[in-house]
Amino acid sequence: MNSRTFTCIICPNGCEIQVSYEGDKIHEINGNKCKKGLQYVEQELTDPRRTIASSVRIKGAELPLCSVRLTKPIPKKDIFSVMEKINQADLTAPVHIGDVVIKNVCGLDSDVIVTKDMERLQ
Amino acid sequence: MNRRDVVIIGGGPAGLAAAAALKKAGIHDILIVEREKQLGGILRQCIHDGFGLTRFGETLSGPEYSQRFINEVKDLQIESITNATVIDLSNDKVVTIDTTEGLLKIQARAVILTMGCRERTRGALAIPGTRPAGIYNAGVAQSYMNLYNKMVGKNIVIMGSGDIGLIMARRLTLEGAHVSAVFEILPYPSGLPRNIEQCLNDYNIPLYLSHSVIDIKGDPRIESVVAAQVDEKQKIIPGTEKEFPCDTLILSVGLIPENELSLSAGVSLDGRTKGAIVDENFQTDVPGIFAAGNVLHVHDLVDFVSLEAEKLAEGVSRYLKEGSLPEADIPVETGSNIGHVIPQKISGTRDIQMSLRVRRPVKKCRLVISQGSHTIKSIPMPKAIPAEMIQLQLKADSFISKEPVEVRIDE
Numbered sequence: 001m002n003s004r005t006f007t008c009i010i011c012p013n014g015c016e017i018q019v020s021y022e023g024d025k026i027h028e029i030n031g032n033k034c035k036k037g038l039q040y041v042e043q044e045l046t047d048p049r050r051t052i053a054s055s056v057r058i059k060g061a062e063l064p065l066c067s068v069r070l071t072k073p074i075p076k077k078d079i080f081s082v083m084e085k086i087n088q089a090d091l092t093a094p095v096h097i098g099d100v101v102i103k104n105v106c107g108l109d110s111d112v113i114v115t116k117d118m119e120r121l122q
Numbered sequence: 123m124n125r126r127d128v129v130i131i132g133g134g135p136a137g138l139a140a141a142a143a144l145k146k147a148g149i150h151d152i153l154i155v156e157r158e159k160q161l162g163g164i165l166r167q168c169i170h171d172g173f174g175l176t177r178f179g180e181t182l183s184g185p186e187y188s189q190r191f192i193n194e195v196k197d198l199q200i201e202s203i204t205n206a207t208v209i210d211l212s213n214d215k216v217v218t219i220d221t222t223e224g225l226l227k228i229q230a231r232a233v234i235l236t237m238g239c240r241e242r243t244r245g246a247l248a249i250p251g252t253r254p255a256g257i258y259n260a261g262v263a264q265s266y267m268n269l270y271n272k273m274v275g276k277n278i279v280i281m282g283s284g285d286i287g288l289i290m291a292r293r294l295t296l297e298g299a300h301v302s303a304v305f306e307i308l309p310y311p312s313g314l315p316r317n318i319e320q321c322l323n324d325y326n327i328p329l330y331l332s333h334s335v336i337d338i339k340g341d342p343r344i345e346s347v348v349a350a351q352v353d354e355k356q357k358i359i360p361g362t363e364k365e366f367p368c369d370t371l372i373l374s375v376g377l378i379p380e381n382e383l384s385l386s387a388g389v390s391l392d393g394r395t396k397g398a399i400v401d402e403n404f405q406t407d408v409p410g411i412f413a414a415g416n417v418l419h420v421h422d423l424v425d426f427v428s429l430e431a432e433k434l435a436e437g438v439s440r441y442l443k444e445g446s447l448p449e450a451d452i453p454v455e456t457g458s459n460i461g462h463v464i465p466q467k468i469s470g471t472r473d474i475q476m477s478l479r480v481r482r483p484v485k486k487c488r489l490v491i492s493q494g495s496h497t498i499k500s501i502p503m504p505k506a507i508p509a510e511m512i513q514l515q516l517k518a519d520s521f522i523s524k525e526p527v528e529v530r531i532d533e
Binding site for chain 1: 314
């Protein structure tokens with residue numbers, strides 16, 4: 001049996017969760033204020049995932065960068081390959097919140113979307 | 123001179139939320155004054171997600187969060203001017219604004235201070251050493267990287283474990299830089315636990331608690347810092363010095379409310395928050411001048427900034443309709459292990475929201491609110507940390523006298 005303390009990252013409460021587990025079976029869990037904490041620990045034990053946010057070059061807007069994020073968390077180990085794809089992308093103004101920049105990035109079932117309205121500079 | 127019912131100084135999350143709430147309360151003559159080119163404030167550069175869980179029940183990036191309020195302000199047809207800096211605010215609520223079309227003077231019936239805060243700098247810390255290029259405040263580095271496409275460096279050391287520094291540690295790593303260390307002079311982190319986890323631990327970035335940067339080397343560009351361990355009195359422990367090569371030092375060592383205009387209007391500040399002293403309506407000691415958001419006290423989450431500004435709007439609208447607000451003659455005092463509390467005084471005539479932070483981390487304690495020998499509330503807390511703001515609601519009828527209200531942590 002293993003025991004480990006997790007800091008839940010789902011919300012700003014950041015619950016400290018004590019877990020005893022074997023493989024991906026949780027025997028005892030303490031410290032989570034809600035059931036999302038349990039889901040988080042289960043996910044961390046089997047397949048840790050994160051969403052990431054970054055920016056993409058944009059032409060014709062007031063600023064040279066447009067902010068983007070993923071629509072769904074991706075496996076932690078794929079973060080840097082996704083960053084590579086994001087860094088290769090570019091946009092042309094105007095763009096709006098929710099516009100898809102890269103559909104199904106790296107085949108991970110998550111899209112890269114625009115998070116800032118940027119109008120075309122006249 | 124122009125006249126306005128309300129002038130809002132600062133078009134960030136606090137100003138936008140206050141404007142929308144006021145308009146919905148039936149106040150129509152509102153002007154938002156913003157010194158940047160666009161509304162939205164600091165959130166424009168906070169491209170990471172995690173905003174909005176409390177206010178909207180979903181997780182958004184900073185630009186998305188602020189766009190919701192910008193859209194609301196537009197839909198409500200609230201007037202705003204951008205590229206406009208307020209250069210003076212007088213005690214009788216005359217606002218002097220430097221605009222692209224020249225100087226503008228407005229006599230306001232009420233003024234809302236929502237100027238936000240700014241970062242403490244190297245100068246405020248008095249770190250010895252050379253004065254090379256390559257030293258940035260975390261928020262400055264954030265704006266270079268997230269707005270202007272300028273990478274600040276490749277080998278990074280971060281001093282201070284404030285949330286912006288943690289967020290930047292991850293951001294720099296994602297963009298290919300190597301962050302070799304984060305130093306925090308206190309024995310516990312200044313930032314939120316979830317940011318320690320997802321910004322440092324996820325990328326194996328070491329956090330050195332009870333450590334400080336004691337020397338900066340390099341000229342014209344920074345080449346290394348010397349860090350050392352400190353004791354409980356924050357004195358350097360000899361023999362623990364270690365040199366860390368770097369081309370960039372990021373400082374994330376605290377935020378200070380930006381209150382020059384408040385002072386020019388004669389508003390009294392609280393030495394603990396570095397923001398205005400306010401009552402439960404968020405009115406300062408100058409009648410008709412109100413403050414909310416980071417200019418009042420530094421918040422941990424923007425959601426609470428918006429909610430606070432919406433509460434402020436209730437007080438402003440009552441002030442405009444009734445001409446004045448009840449006198450706040452009951453002081454609210456900080457007791458053991460309380461860093462600060464908002465409001466600092468109350469009238470005792472209406473329900474209030476209290477915001478506070480503890481001075482040092484504690485586990486299994488009670489947050490106690492009392493008036494004289496009478497305990498108003500005693501709340502058990504599994505833990506309380508300085509990084510997190512604590513909020514609670516108190517009913518008007520809990521205040522039984524005009525004696526001072528004390529807030530304290532019992533261990």
